[in-house]
Amino acid sequence: MKSRREYLVKNVPTRRAYINITPDVERIVAESGVQEGLCLVNAMHISASVFINDDEAGLHHDFEVFLERIAPHEPISQYRHNDTGEDNGDAHIKRQIFGREVVVAITAGKLDFGPWEQIFYGEFDGRRQKRILVKVIGE
Numbered sequence: 001m002k003s004r005r006e007y008l009v010k011n012v013p014t015r016r017a018y019i020n021i022t023p024d025v026e027r028i029v030a031e032s033g034v035q036e037g038l039c040l041v042n043a044m045h046i047s048a049s050v051f052i053n054d055d056e057a058g059l060h061h062d063f064e065v066f067l068e069r070i071a072p073h074e075p076i077s078q079y080r081h082n083d084t085g086e087d088n089g090d091a092h093i094k095r096q097i098f099g100r101e102v103v104v105a106i107t108a109g110k111l112d113f114g115p116w117e118q119i120f121y122g123e124f125d126g127r128r129q130k131r132i133l134v135k136v137i138g139e
Contacts, residue, residue: 001137001138001139002032002033002034002037002136002137002138002139003032003135003136003137004028004031004032004033004034004134004135004136005133005134005135005136006028006133006134007044007131007132007133007134008021008024008121008131008132008134009129009130009131009132010121010123010129010130010131010132011126011128011129011130012123012126012127012130013126013127014123014126014127015073015091015123015124015125015126015127016064016122016123016124016125016126017122017123017126018060018063018120018121018122018123019120019121019123020055020118020119020120021041021050021119021120021121021132022055022111022118022119024134025039025041025104025111025119025134026110026111028134028136029106029109029110029111029136030109032136032138033109034106034109034136034137034138034139035106035108035109035138035139036106036107036108036138036139037105037106037136037137037138037139038103038104038105038106038136038137038138039103039104039105039106039111039134039135039136040101040102040103040133040134040135040136041101041102041103041104041119041132041133041134042100042101042132042133042134042135043095043100043101043121043122043130043132044130044131044132044133045130045131046092046095047088047091047092047094047095047123047124047125048091048095048121048122048123048124048125048130048132049094049095049098049099049100049121049122049124050099050100050101050102050119050120050121050122050132051098051099051102051119051120051122052102052104052113052117052118052119052120053117053118053120054116054117054118055116055118055120063122067094067097067124070093070097071090071093071094071097072090073090076089076090088124088125090124091124091125092124094122094124095122095124098122102119104119106136106138
């Protein structure tokens with residue numbers, strides 16, 4: 001069995017962003033030499049997410065509107081977590097909604113996606129460096 005582990009490093013200058021990391025993950029899969037297997041992509045920070053969806057600006061705007069309706073950033077006093085001096089209580093909730101990680105099948109050396117599927121890094125409390133784990137295993 002082959003395996004490859006790589007960390008992608010992102011430093012998002014804004015509080016929130018949706019970054020298409022599919023090309024990075026495709027490169028890692030290709031470099032792994034795995035033809036049949038699995039690829040795990042994991043946001044290694046509790047205020048960020050990895051998810052699969054369409055790369056369409058209107059949809060990303062809709063994500064923002066939806067998340068702000070469910071877990072608005074302000075007022076920050078509404079979150080007990082922020083009593084510790086933090087201001088990112090909403091980011092932890094947003095991460096729970098969008099999820100921690102994805103697993104994608106690798107078939108014939110490529111990510112085996114459905115139509116329009118892409119892998120995204122969702123940042124909900126940016127402005128500092130964060131890592132994303134990409135782990136490929138298979139034959």
